[in-house]
Amino acid sequence: MTVTSSGTATLTLPTDEQILITREFNAPKHLVYKAWTTPELVKRWWHANRGEVTLVEIDLRVGGKWRYVMVADDGFEVGFHGEYREVAPNERIVSTEIYEGLPEGVSEEEGGTVNTVTFAEASARTTLTLLIEATSKASRDAIIDSGMEAGLQDALDLLEQTAIGLR
Amino acid sequence: MARAATTTDAFNAVAEPRRRQILDALAGGERPVNDLVRELGLAQPQVSKHLRVLRQVGVVHVRDEGRQRLYRLNSEALKPIHDWVKNYERSWSERFDELDVVLEELKQKEEGDDGDE
Numbered sequence A: 001m002t003v004t005s006s007g008t009a010t011l012t013l014p015t016d017e018q019i020l021i022t023r024e025f026n027a028p029k030h031l032v033y034k035a036w037t038t039p040e041l042v043k044r045w046w047h048a049n050r051g052e053v054t055l056v057e058i059d060l061r062v063g064g065k066w067r068y069v070m071v072a073d074d075g076f077e078v079g080f081h082g083e084y085r086e087v088a089p090n091e092r093i094v095s096t097e098i099y100e101g102l103p104e105g106v107s108e109e110e111g112g113t114v115n116t117v118t119f120a121e122a123s124a125r126t127t128l129t130l131l132i133e134a135t136s137k138a139s140r141d142a143i144i145d146s147g148m149e150a151g152l153q154d155a156l157d158l159l160e161q162t163a164i165g166l167r
Numbered sequence B: 001m002a003r004a005a006t007t008t009d010a011f012n013a014v015a016e017p018r019r020r021q022i023l024d025a026l027a028g029g030e031r032p033v034n035d036l037v038r039e040l041g042l043a044q045p046q047v048s049k050h051l052r053v054l055r056q057v058g059v060v061h062v063r064d065e066g067r068q069r070l071y072r073l074n075s076e077a078l079k080p081i082h083d084w085v086k087n088y089e090r091s092w093s094e095r096f097d098e099l100d101v102v103l104e105e106l107k108q109k110e111e112g113d114d115g116d117e
Helices: A029-037 A039-045 A137-150 A155-165 B010-015 B017-027 B033-040 B044-056 B075-113
Strands: A010-012 A018-025 A051-058 A065-072 A077-088 A092-099 A113-122 A125-134 B060-065 B068-073
Touching: A010 B075, A018 B075, A029 A039, A029 A113, A029 A125, A029 B075, A039 A051, A039 B075, B010 B017, B010 B044, B010 B075, B017 B033, B017 B044, B017 B060, B017 B068, B033 B044, B033 B068, B044 B060
Parallel strands: none
Antiparallel strands: A010 A018, A018 A125, A051 A065, A065 A077, A077 A092, A092 A113, A113 A125, B060 B068
């Protein structure tokens, strides 16, 4: 059987307003791009084992909108939406992202992030790089808050579920 | 991009690369400020400025011993960051693990379509 797990994600905080996530996949980049941009496929992986992805809308063109909604296992609904700013098929996507649970008084403009995902292939393997840039401290804090919401579930539970879930 | 003028919490405090270097150096134990100046290759006022920020958010503690100022890491103050980073990282790791499964299927489907199997 093919080993599906190709590596672990690494996360760094290059500056005050940036989060950088990198991960290698055992697949060519056109497939990683496909899985990243096809709504039915996004629904299958974006849940992070924390709930069910109930909506994925992707209008993949410059100026096109996207929206993801997930209902977490505790019933809490989280939504994210944004707009595509740059679309280079199989290479790179730049989009804005707004967490729909922003604290009161934080405007979408100051609460958003700009996300750049790049797909780089070498020897039929793909390195995916996701750079999340907050536009202000308020949006950085919003990312932190949204991460906290998703993290209500016990860590050990998650590990166990993943081990079972990966066939 | 305009940057926040004031560093108000531990997240901001450790987001600066030089300050992370200081924390790395202090991870090995308590150090006098001169030591840190030498190790970072920065001017003393700059190092002092970074240390002041780290002290303000409680990430480092300081004490005087004779003529030396000794700095040490207060890992307790770093825990919220550690927890958050670990949680966020785990969230993405979980997604990517699921993405692996999807990709395996896409690969097999593509091979099937090519008539290779």
